[in-house]
Structures are given as structure tokens and as C-alpha cells.
Amino acid sequence: MTKNFVKAEIHCHIEGATPPHLARTQAQKYGVDIAPLLSGDTYTWKDFSEFILSYDAIASLFRTEADYALLTETYLCELAACNTIYSEIIVSPDHGDRIGLGADAYLAGICDGIHAAKEKTGIETRIIVTGERHFGPDSVIAAAEYAARCRNPLITGFNMAGEERMGRVADYARAFDIARDAGLGLTIHAGEVCGAFSVSDALDLVRPSRIGHGVRAIEDPALVERLVELGTVLEVCPGSNIALQVFPDFESHPLKALKAAGVRVCINSDDPPFFKTSLAREYDIAAEVMGFSDAEIDAMTRVAIEAAFVDEATRGALLARFDATAAQ
Ligand SMILES: Nc1ncnc2[nH]cnc12
Numbered sequence: 001m002t003k004n005f006v007k008a009e010i011h012c013h014i015e016g017a018t019p020p021h022l023a024r025t026q027a028q029k030y031g032v033d034i035a036p037l038l039s040g041d042t043y044t045w046k047d048f049s050e051f052i053l054s055y056d057a058i059a060s061l062f063r064t065e066a067d068y069a070l071l072t073e074t075y076l077c078e079l080a081a082c083n084t085i086y087s088e089i090i091v092s093p094d095h096g097d098r099i100g101l102g103a104d105a106y107l108a109g110i111c112d113g114i115h116a117a118k119e120k121t122g123i124e125t126r127i128i129v130t131g132e133r134h135f136g137p138d139s140v141i142a143a144a145e146y147a148a149r150c151r152n153p154l155i156t157g158f159n160m161a162g163e164e165r166m167g168r169v170a171d172y173a174r175a176f177d178i179a180r181d182a183g184l185g186l187t188i189h190a191g192e193v194c195g196a197f198s199v200s201d202a203l204d205l206v207r208p209s210r211i212g213h214g215v216r217a218i219e220d221p222a223l224v225e226r227l228v229e230l231g232t233v234l235e236v237c238p239g240s241n242i243a244l245q246v247f248p249d250f251e252s253h254p255l256k257a258l259k260a261a262g263v264r265v266c267i268n269s270d271d272p273p274f275f276k277t278s279l280a281r282e283y284d285i286a287a288e289v290m291g292f293s294d295a296e297i298d299a300m301t302r303v304a305i306e307a308a309f310v311d312e313a314t315r316g317a318l319l320a321r322f323d324a325t326a327a328q
């Protein structure tokens with residue numbers, strides 16, 4: 001059991017963290033029939049494309065600043081309850097725009113939720129703005145421009161999520177140039193649905209310090225070696241990968257092999273209720289199914305904090321908190 005382990009997570013999509021009970025409340029509030037999306041406590045989707053559609057539909061149930069504050073506070077308090085001291089949430093201003101709330105109010109709600117959760121639990125949180133690849137290059141560039149100009153101190157990173165099979169990384173490279181020039185940390189979903197070439201493209205064209213998933217790098221030993229040399233951190237989400245059938249089961253998941261090869265890896269939940277998981281469960285699986293030792297699990301948590309998009313004073317404080325309580 002990893003219940004008492006100090007945890008940190010740097011890859012979770014805020015709308016993807018919607019607990020089924022909250023989805024139902026929101027659906028009732030706005031008179032939306034979500035029966036095709038949710039059966040009991042299970043989000044129903046069959047493959048990656050359907051998952052993305054389902055994700056966007058659940059996101060559309062949050063329509064006000066207060067809705068987003070509630071969602072964010074709910075998720076962060078759940079994380080804090082399992083000893084999580086740091087979280088980076090991936091947010092998409094496109095969702096705010098698409099439901100007519102607007103990006104500013106969308107982010108204001110999320111920030112309210114972050115402050116409320118910090119007040120209640122002490123959890124430290126930062127925001128990664130993401131472009132959604134399936135909304136096209138212009139929309140991803142607009143997301144980067146938004147992140148760059150709004151100068152919100154909680155927004156410290158830029159990402160691209162969504163349908164990895166749409167276009168090539170080169171089509172989106174400009175968005176990352178804008179984010180890099182604004183001083184934001186860079187990470188990108190790659191090597192999840194697409195193979196090793198997608199991770200190579202990301203390294204060549206985005207030069208990120210982290211990659212979301214990246215697990216299919218395992219298909220190319222030279223690429224694994226390149227990740228080791230660069231020190232690129234993979235934000236690994238094992239439960240997500242199994243649910244989305246990237247790998248058939250936890251036994252064949254490459255997290256152990258990547259770590260053994262020297263790649264810097266950490267454990268994350270991605271969209272936990274969509275994949276019937278939680279950060280706590282991901283840590284338990286690492287220990288009980290994948291066979292990582294306590295020290296190895298702590299080492300992955302340390303990687304998450306070392307790779308976090310925070311200022312050095314905050315990183316130091318988090319590491320001190322982690323060192324004071326880890327593996328005791
Ligand atoms: N696992 C995932 N991959 C790509 N885009 C996403 N958006 C939310 N979850 C995602």
C-alpha cells in the first residue's frame with residue numbers, strides 16, 4: 001500500500017478529473033442528457049477517438065467561473081487527501097471559449113479552485129495551458145499566445161494534447177516557439193497513440209524538458225538512449241495507457257524498462273475517472289503490480305518535483321517537504 005507515500009503529479013487534465021457524481025450534478029444543472037456518456041460510475045467510450053469526444057462533452061458541462069472553481073477544488077482536495085503535495089493541472093482555454101465563458105473567466109475559476117484547495121490542504125498547484133491538436137494549428141497557436149500574454153503567475157507551462165494522429169509536430173512548432181519565448185516550461189503529448197517517430201519529432205522540433213506519455217519510445221532503443229542523454233522526463237500514466245489499449249496489460253507496460261534504461265520517469269493519472277483510476281491507485285499499481293520498491297517509487301516522485309514548472313524557491317520548499325516525510 002502506498003497510502004502514506006508523499007506524492008506529486010505533473011500530468012492531469014482538469015476536465016478529465018471530473019468525478020462521475022459531479023458530471024451528473026452539472027448535467028442536471030444545465031439540463032443535459034449524459035446517459036450516452038456515463039453508465040453508473042463508468043464513462044463509456046470505446047477507443048481513443050471516442051474518449052476525446054466524451055472528454056469534450058463532459059468539459060462542456062462546466063460553464064461558469066464557479067463551476068470551474070468547484071471542479072478544481074474538488075480534484076485538488078482529493079489529491080491532497082492521498083498525501084499529494086504538488087499538482088500540475090492541464091487546462092484548455094479553448095474549452096472556456098467553446099462554451100461561451102471565455103478564457104479569462106475559465107482561468108479565473110480554476111485559479112479560485114487552486115487558492116481554495118491550497119488554503120484547505122496546503123497543496124501547491126501550477127497550471128499548464130494546452131492547445132488541443134484536433135482543433136488545428138491555429139487554435140494551438142492561439143492557446144500559446146493566450147498563455148504568453150496573460151502573465152498569470154500560476155500558469156507556468158505549455159502543452160499540446162488531443163488527437164496525436166492529426167498532422168505532424170512541425171505543423172504546431174510555432175505555438176511552442178511562442179510559449180518558449182514567453183518563458184513557459186514546455187511539454188507535449190507524444191508517443192501515446194503514435195509511435196516512436198512522434199517522440200523524435202517532439203524532441204527535434206519542440207525541445208521540451210518533458211513529454212506527456214512518451215512510452216512508445218520503447219519501440220526504438222536509440223531513441224530511449226537519446227531520452228537518457230537529454231534527461232527528458234516522461235510523464236507516464238500507466239492506467240491511462242492500459243485503458244486506451246496502448247499496451248494490453250500492466251505487465252507489458254514499459255515503465256519498468258524505461259526506468260531501468262535510465263530514462264527519467266514519474267507517475268501520473270491523466271484523466272483519472274475516465275480510466276477508472278486515481279493518482280493513489282497509480283502509485284498502488286506501481287508498487288503491487290509493477291513491483292517497484294518503495295525507494296524507486298520515491299525516486300519517481302522526486303523526478304516529478306525536479307521537473308515541475310515552478311520557481312527554484314518553490315521547488316526547494318517542495319523537495320524539503322518531500323524529504324522530511326518520504327519513505328518513513
Ligand atoms: N490521454 C490523452 N491524450 C491526449 N489528449 C488528451 N486529452 C485528455 N487526455 C488525453
Ligand SMILES: [Zn+2]
Pocket residue numbers: 011013161189212270
Ligand atoms: Zn494527457
